[in-house]
Amino acid sequence: MSTENAFTIINQTGENILVAFISRMTQLETYAWKVVGPSQDHPHIEPFPKQMELVTNYYPEGVSSEGPYGGKQTDSVWWDTIKKTPTAYKADWNEAANKVDVKLEGENHNGADISIENNSGSMIYVHPKFGSNEYIPPITLIAFSTANYQFEWPMSVAVVDGYSQYCPPNGELYEVKNKLSDLSEMLPGQTVVITGNLSEGYQLEVS
Known part of the structure; x- marks a missing residue:
């Protein structure tokens, strides 16, 4: 190897x-x-691993939160662990599909490795995964808030x-x-x- x-x-x-x-x-x-x-x-x-996977758990409107591992989960987005370019993501409520979408927004300029903006109107839980394991505990974002995260x-x-x-x-x-x-x-x-x-x-x- x-x-x-x-x-x-x-x-x-x-x-x-x-x-x-x-x-x-x-x-x-x-x-x-x-x-x-x-x-x-x-x-x-x-x-x-050359990329970190970010998946997000969320609860649709009217569904009570049961913590970071319940509810529904978004598709994955990825962060490059080789280039380590500061990256911004945005979580939006998709009205037509009745779900949360997390999308890459581009480079962020606040000095943090990743910036995640929650525009979904509900609490979300972002899980950074390094290979098959979670890298850190879930990042919790309340509705209409932004988290800037610096990986050690x-x-x-x-x-x-x-x-x-x-x-x-x-x-x-x-x-x-x-x-x-x-x-x-x-x-x-x-x-x-x-x-x-x-x-x-x-x-x-x-x-």
Whole structure:
């Protein structure tokens, strides 16, 4: 497998470890796009999707919201993870089809990676998906509002000892409980070598 657009992990700890690809951090939570268990015998290669898929859940007028994974879902739109051009999207109510449409509007100029304008008149939930998994928790937009979102990049990796795994309809999402190493920033095409051990600590070297 080509490693040009992939993350490579080399586990030299002599232990079975878990490595998280950290995609979002708040004061209370740490979310991971994936948590993997790299082999001690050969490198772990994690492919890097070239596009991020954005799908939106919504509730038609008169239907009560049951959260970000219910209701109806729009067709996908895409964000280029290679070029990373700041992009604007607009969610409009399609009166003739009785549904919400999300369309690419073009480049945005507010400094954020994506701008999403909700003109549908109802709350919507936008799900950024990286490959088959959700990249971050859903982005919630109330009616007639705009969200500007900056993805944390480069992605960070860390050794972790546990996580909660959610399996919503749009793909898995991980919430990391405890980090056992410092965070190391990592780009596709790079390799991280992990050394150390649980008792003395882990070291990550990215090259």
